[in-house]
Amino acid sequence: MSDLSVLPAASAARRTVPNLLSIAGTDPTGGAGIQADLKSFAAHRGYGMAVVTALVAQNTEGVRDIHLPPVEFLRAQLDAVSDDVAIDGVKVGMLGTAEIIGTVAAWWDELTEPSGTEPSGTEPSRTETPVLVVDPVMVATSGDRLLHAEAESALIDFLHRADLITPNVPELALLAGAEPATTTEDLLAQAEQVADTHNVLVLAKGGHLKDATVTDTLVHPTDDAGGRPSHQQFESLRVETTNTHGTGCSVSAALTALRARGLSWPEAVAQVKDWMTSSLQSAETLDVGRGHGPIHHFADLWA
Ligand SMILES: Nc1ncnc2c1ncn2[C@@H]1O[C@H](COP(=O)(O)OP(=O)(O)O)[C@@H](O)[C@H]1O
Numbered sequence: 001m002s003d004l005s006v007l008p009a010a011s012a013a014r015r016t017v018p019n020l021l022s023i024a025g026t027d028p029t030g031g032a033g034i035q036a037d038l039k040s041f042a043a044h045r046g047y048g049m050a051v052v053t054a055l056v057a058q059n060t061e062g063v064r065d066i067h068l069p070p071v072e073f074l075r076a077q078l079d080a081v082s083d084d085v086a087i088d089g090v091k092v093g094m095l096g097t098a099e100i101i102g103t104v105a106a107w108w109d110e111l112t113e114p115s116g117t118e119p120s121g122t123e124p125s126r127t128e129t130p131v132l133v134v135d136p137v138m139v140a141t142s143g144d145r146l147l148h149a150e151a152e153s154a155l156i157d158f159l160h161r162a163d164l165i166t167p168n169v170p171e172l173a174l175l176a177g178a179e180p181a182t183t184t185e186d187l188l189a190q191a192e193q194v195a196d197t198h199n200v201l202v203l204a205k206g207g208h209l210k211d212a213t214v215t216d217t218l219v220h221p222t223d224d225a226g227g228r229p230s231h232q233q234f235e236s237l238r239v240e241t242t243n244t245h246g247t248g249c250s251v252s253a254a255l256t257a258l259r260a261r262g263l264s265w266p267e268a269v270a271q272v273k274d275w276m277t278s279s280l281q282s283a284e285t286l287d288v289g290r291g292h293g294p295i296h297h298f299a300d301l302w303a
């Protein structure tokens with residue numbers, strides 16, 4: 001994890017439009033996964049790129065089938081981007097299997113660890129480690145598994161690389177080894193445990209709780225002196241809608257974009273919460289599918 005006391009403005013200080021990569025699965029109906037991430041990047045003024053981990057035959061009603069390309073091809077996609085483009089931010093979503101997690105981890109470690117060799121002069125002009133946001137995608141709202149059960153420990157091992165992780169209630173429970181939280185206080189306690197275990201900043205999302213408002217909580221790990229910066233809570237009204245497909249994907253991509261543009265994490269979360277509220281409020285102006293429809297990523301832009 002990057003040093004939270006030195007909040008880097010990322011390399012977007014040089015680039016007006018940050019280069020943002022989604023590493024995730026697909027949703028051919030465009031509401032979740034890579035398709036949602038690209039819309040979310042664009043809505044937050046980033047240049048979106050995408051590496052596909054899994055082809056998912058899904059729609060607003062649920063997941064029908066999953067096809068996993070060979071990991072050699074996944075690595076080829078990752079290298080094709082990073083050999084050419086200076087990446088400012090990476091959002092990781094659906095990873096699916098331990099083999100895929102290992103492939104992404106190896107690529108990330110090679111990209112970010114000093115090689116010890118002199119630069120050849122042909123590398124893309126990246127000066128800082130890209131922002132890394134990990135959405136620990138495990139199960140879709142429809143109940144379909146998007147991560148093999150035996151890959152959970154590999155995903156847990158991956159998390160310490162992230163600058164921010166964005167679990168929802170069931171994902172946080174799984175990471176904490178606890179029952180799903182039913183209150184914001186439970187959610188906070190689990191987030192503190194996970195933040196400390198993985199030394200990572202956690203945005204615990206409260207969308208699955210039953211409160212009249214929705215509260216997301218930003219929780220820091222304890223620092224070297226054993227203290228913990230105070231957590232920050234971001235509360236918004238709960239929008240009454242069934243069009244919530246892809247909210248988690250869209251939020252994590254939006255946060256990646258805003259952080260790569262130089263906002264602090266609390267500034268980014270506050271802005272993304274406002275955007276999500278209006279994206280949910282406008283979701284019914286779209287008419288997509290018979291199940292849980294997508295949010296309106298461009299509600300404010302098109303207004
Ligand atoms: N009904 C809602 N009204 C307003 N905001 C919501 C609603 N549902 C979810 N959100 C927001 O959308 C984001 C995703 O939340 P959540 O549902 O907890 O995660 P996931 O989509 O990963 O299951 C969070 O920022 C949360 O605050």
Ligand SMILES: Cc1ncc(COP(=O)(O)OP(=O)(O)O)c(N)n1
Nearest residue numbers: 025026032033140141246247248249
């Ligand atoms: C390919 C893919 N990735 C992630 C999800 C899960 O999306 P999320 O935003 O967490 O929420 P729901 O769509 O489950 O409400 C997905 N469905 N597909």
